[in-house]
Amino acid sequence: MPAVLRLPTRAIVVVTSLLLVGGAAGFGAAPASAIPTLPSPGAAALSPGLYVKVIDGAISLSNSSGFAGFSAGQFGYMPSTLTPPVVVPRSPALSFSPPPVFQSPATQSAAQKAAQPAADASAHATALASAASTAKADADAQAQSAQAAAAHVTTAGVQKEAAWAANLLAQQKAADAQRALADAQAAVEAAAETDQEAAAVEAARVATAALAAAAEAAEAAAQQLAEASLATDAAHAAEAIAAQLAETAKTQADQAAQAAADAARTAGVLLAGIVPAIPARLPAPTVPSFGAPPLIPAGQHLILAGAGFAPSTQVAFGVYSTPLSVVPVTVDAQGFAVASFQVPSTFTGNHSLVAVGTGVNGLQRILRIDIVVQAPVVAAPAADDAATLADTGADLVIPLSAAMVALLFGTVLLTLVRRRRAA
Structure with a gap:
């Protein structure tokens, strides 16, 4: 049974520090202890495995060996698919910064124009x-x-x-x-x-x-x-x-x-016959969203994962109110698509994150999370956060990539996975 990330209580969950440490080989080899070795100033590395931190809502991790639930403020760790997940007593001090890859205005405008007839036809069919x-x-x-x-x-x-x-x-x-x-x-x-x-x-x-x-x-x-x-x-x-x-x-x-x-x-x-594009204006979601808008610092690096899309199709991700989009990504066999970018540092106030693609019913599927962007607060790192993942010397750091998307499961509509920026 593969490792599964479940969201049992809410359709939208904000997660930070969702990383695989140590690569495929490292992830498959469990350490001697179920509780990972956490870094301290000068420490060499984290134990390999999957780490999560929940800052809003609740999730559960499960595999063939067991499961564990995690609520807001908790840290979780799963050393391998053969070892049950556990609660970590303090922050594992993870950090990851995916590159922002926004399309140019000209490219985005051309994509919107090409996708509009299909979007109109889908809206008419709906x-x-x-x-x-x-x-x-x-x-x-x-x-x-x-x-x-x-x-x-x-x-x-x-x-x-x-x-x-x-x-x-x-x-x-x-x-x-x-x-x-x-x-x-x-x-x-x-x-x-x-x-x-x-x-x-x-x-x-x-x-x-x-x-x-x-x-x-x-x-x-x-x-x-x-x-x-x-x-x-x-x-x-x-x-x-x-x-x-x-x-x-x-x-x-x-x-x-x-x-x-x-x-x-x-x-x-x-x-x-077209490549999906986010509309010029903020669209209404085709699937209702739930929960209060999470607070996101301006300049924050984000990972967005959308579910319920037709496998092997493409999904366009973007951020509003000034629409900015990334290059469309391909949906995996389980219907998940994932993209990453950085919230512009000039953004403040109410904004929205959107995913646009084709649903399993063959019509356009639009997922949306409304967010509140705040000016970033610069603060000194806590003692247990002093060492970041970049300092651990781990062999490989894998974000929520195509290999990890298949691990998402359940009634996920659009999941926001947020990284703490490196100190």
């Missing part, structure tokens, strides 16, 4: 994809409405059946009451001028009242049946309308999806 997503959501909502209308038809049908049965029963009771009244009236006539006449008259009165009640119930049942019939007819009509709307919405969603797919293919072809 807008169509958003519209297709909205259309799909509307189609889903219409389909749910159609299902609800169909369910309402079923409910209305059940209610109509119940009303029909109740009406039939009420009519039957009314007919029975009518026959009972006729029998009672016949009994009254037969009992005329006899001692049974009074009882027959009372029975006829009761039968008359029962008939009136049954007739009223039958009328109410007939009204309920009529209303249930109307409700059923209305439910059928609503179902037909909802089904039509659902069908129309589905057709529109399919058309929108097809248009988005066609636009994405066109944009993909254009993006594949």
Whole structure:
């Protein structure tokens, strides 16, 4: 299992002093102790391995032997991929200064002009994809409405059946009451001028009242049946309308999806045929960024690593507000790209770091970190920082290079790896 740098809690982490010391051979050979030999004034060298310092957020290092988490202010060390990472009790005093390689204004302007049609096509495809997503959501909502209308038809049908049965029963009771009244009236006539006449008259009165009640119930049942019939007819009509709307919405969603797919293919072809460039104006990120803007001293050397790009494509890195870009770099097999440069010493205040390339979906991918640039503070080095890596005599110092990019893992959007400048 390769060594892995994970960012579990935040999408953007500020790391300083991320270095391999001792080269590939040195990195593969663990020292006798898991805790490295740290330099002191006059010390010869650091133990070989991977060193990290976190100044914002939290990370974890892991390999086949174990893992360790590091929070802001902590130092970490991993001597090899076969030895678990450990917390280092004090600063290993690392220093690295990548060279600033900004493109000339003419080169940058030409690259921006050449890349603009592809960027516009990608933005158009993204807008169509958003519209297709909205259309799909509307189609889903219409389909749910159609299902609800169909369910309402079923409910209305059940209610109509119940009303029909109740009406039939009420009519039957009314007919029975009518026959009972006729029998009672016949009994009254037969009992005329006899001692049974009074009882027959009372029975006829009761039968008359029962008939009136049954007739009223039958009328109410007939009204309920009529209303249930109307409700059923209305439910059928609503179902037909909802089904039509659902069908129309589905057709529109399919058309929108097809248009988005066609636009994405066109944009993909254009993006594949150009070298990416940062826009003339600060772009909005295609992936949301998180966290408060880190504080960066003017003149600071930076290493930027971007993730989620299509392998073997190119990525342009730059800094705003006055746009400055470096030569585009190639994305590795894991989708990472890395570049380094120095924040101009004239920069102060709010600025942004941007990476522009092609995402795995074939459309333009823009990552962005907003930063606050401060005037550098000159201070005497601490006792444990007196010896820098340049003084250790190590065989090889490797920054976050193409070989190291593959070690980045997780939900990294744009990771800022910051170096402390040499004293």
